[in-house]
Amino acid sequence: MIRHMNESLIKGKALKPDAKIILTHIADKLHPTHEVLEKKLLPEGLIPAYEGMSVAL
Helix, strand or coil: CHHHHHHHHHHCCCCCCCCCEEECCCCCCCCCCHHHHHHHHHHHCEEECCCCCCCCC
C-alpha cells in the first residue's frame, strides 16, 4: 500500500523521487523486526520509525 502511494505522489509531483518517507505506527505484532523492515524498506527510501526516534527537519 505504501509503495503504491509513494509512486502516486511522485508521479503527481507531490514528492521528489529521492524523498525520504518515515513510516510510523507500525504494528509490531503484524510485521517483522525493525532490523528486517529496515533492510527491506530503506533501499526504497522508506524509513521505519522506532520508539524514541527524533527527526531533524
